[in-house]
Amino acid sequence: MKSTMSIKIRKGLLAGICILLFSLGMKAQSHSYSTDNSMIALEGYSAVSYMDKGKAEQGKKTYKASYDGLTYYFVNQNQLKSFQNNPRKYQxxxxxxxxxxxxxxxxxxxxxxxxxxxxxxxxxxxxxxxxxxxxxxxxxxxxxxxxxxxxxxxxxxxxxxxxx
Incomplete structure (x- = not known):
């Protein structure tokens, strides 16, 4: 009797863990952007630098814009304006x-x-x-x-x- 109860408890715990892991996985799969919970695009690199200068440059928090739920950082005010004028170009x-x-x-x-x-x-x-x-x-x-x-x-x- 004791071993049957023990098996039922183990099965119940295993089922609970599976449900928990599944639900956490579903929550993490909520959108299609490569970002962490900070929702900072490109790990803070400037999308405008990639496209207009052909190089990866870390943006500054001073020059930021939000688009489609993400925050983008830029090197300077001119890059920020370029992005705001056509954000889809830089995604x-x-x-x-x-x-x-x-x-x-x-x-x-x-x-x-x-x-x-x-x-x-x-x-x-x-x-x-x-x-x-x-x-x-x-x-x-x-x-x-x-x-x-x-x-x-x-x-x-x-x-x-x-x-x-």
Whole structure:
């Protein structure tokens, strides 16, 4: 009798833990942006610097704007104005997730200093110690990966994965 009760308690605890983990997972998958709970886009790097200067520059809290639920930081007032005039121009593709990973059907947080601008669009990449995703993306054909990522993104965009 004692062992039967013990098994029932263990099963109940296991079921409770599974429900808790499932509900936490569902809560984390609430939107499609690569950000933490701070909702700061691009880890504070300036979207305008990527697009207009071709480099990753850390923005300043003094120059910030909100768009689509995210806060963006900029290097100066001119960048802030550029963003406010056309925020969609500066949004990273695939919610800021690694472009290469999205082309393969996954979501990985990018390194904000690993990026490419292709045809006026910003693509970010994960830095992997086993290989350079940007080099593979370019070697295999960025156009091919962009087309596949665009297709994958239609079904992936409603989900979010926190962490690396």
């Amino acid at each position: 990273p593709q695939y919610g800021g997730w690694c472009a290469f990973a999205v082309s393969l059907g996954g979501k990985y947080r990018p390194d904000p200093e690993s990026f490419r601008v292709v045809n006026g669009k910003l693509y970010l990449f994960t830095v992997n110690p086993e290989g350079d995703f940007v080099k593979v993306w370019e070697k295999e054909g960025s156009g091919k990966h962009i087309a596949q990522a665009n297709k994958n993104w239609q079904s992936m965009k409603k989900f979010k994965t926190f962490g690396p």
